Amino acid sequence: MRTERLTSYDLRDGVAWLGLNRPDKRNAINKGLLAELELGVRRAQDDAQALVIFGHGPCFSAGLDLTEYRTRSAEEVYHGSRAWHAAFSLLLHGRIPAIAALHGATIGGGLELAAACQIRIADDTAFFALPEGARGIYVGGGASVHVARLLGTSRMADMMLTGRVLDAAAAERTGLVQYVVPRGEAKPKAAELAAKVSAMAPLTILGVLHALPRIQDMSEADGLFVESLMIAFTHTGPEAAARLSEFTAKRAPKVTPPSLASTVSSLPADGFGTAAAAPNGAAVDSCLAGQEIYAEDNR
DSSP: OEEOSSEEEEEETTEEEEEEOOGGGTTOBOHHHHHHHHHHHHHHHHHOSEEEEEESTTOSBOOBOGGGTTTOOHHHHHHHHHHHHHHHHHHHTSSSOEEEEEOSEEETHHHHHHHTSSEEEEETTOEEEOTTGGGTOOOOSSTTTHHHHHHOHHHHHHHHHHOOOEEHHHHHHTTSOSEEEOTTOHHHHHHHHHHHHHTSOHHHHHIIIIIHHHHTTSOHHHHHHHHHHHHHHHHTSHHHHHHHHHHHTTOSOOOOOSOHHHHHHHSOSTTTHHHHHSGGGHHHHHHHHHHHHHHHHTO
16 A cells, blocks of 8 residues: 555555544645645546545544644635635545544535535544534535535534534435445445445446536436436446346346345334334335336336
8 A cells, every 4th residue: 555645545446545644643644745735636536436425533533634724814815715625626526425434423525525526424422513603703615515416505504503414324314425334334335335335327427427426416207307318328338238138138137126124114103104014024015026027017
């Protein structure tokens, strides 16, 4: 593994692992770390099929290194903020999906970095905050757009105005992270998901990374138009032809529930409440049987 001054970079099985490496400063992001992070992301775009970003030491990142900004002019702070936007844009609009493996403090600029990734995994030690308001400043690494889109503006305003801190469970409930795992399991889970992402068809990844976010900013009619273009684009590609042949030959993996018990218990009380009470998950099995019939009829 090649270790740089402020980041580490490792390539394993087509997955790039980029680590924030200022553990004595709780991985606070200064100008040097941001520059190395940007170089690492660019390198991963050329080397890998997926990228995992994580933090060395006790936490993911405590955010912006405020010691660099105490004496800067408004113009310098503005350009510093734009540098963060440019670096994180590489994650949002790059060639490969980015996964954030989070533990401990994920606050301020650290949260903004995580929000620029497509998938976020938190172990149960992770906590999330936007303390800029208490510091008398404002967010500058993209939170106004990216964190607000995940949480909603009202929740983000609450965090900034009151200093509210979210634990991992609350972060999952609010959509800030997609996965919560036990302490120390964020990186193994990231490896598992990165392997799945790496096996995805390139045109599908292109659609998810580049079309899907843009569709959210479109009118309904324009968004559905772009969706139709994307399915036409992906459906007629060579990768789709091979995978659809596997499916019609019944050699492709089938979609199965994560576990029957969790599927039954998660059904809402209204509308499908009877399924939760059905013995041996009979109602759920019936739904799955119907799904299988539908799939077979459309092969």
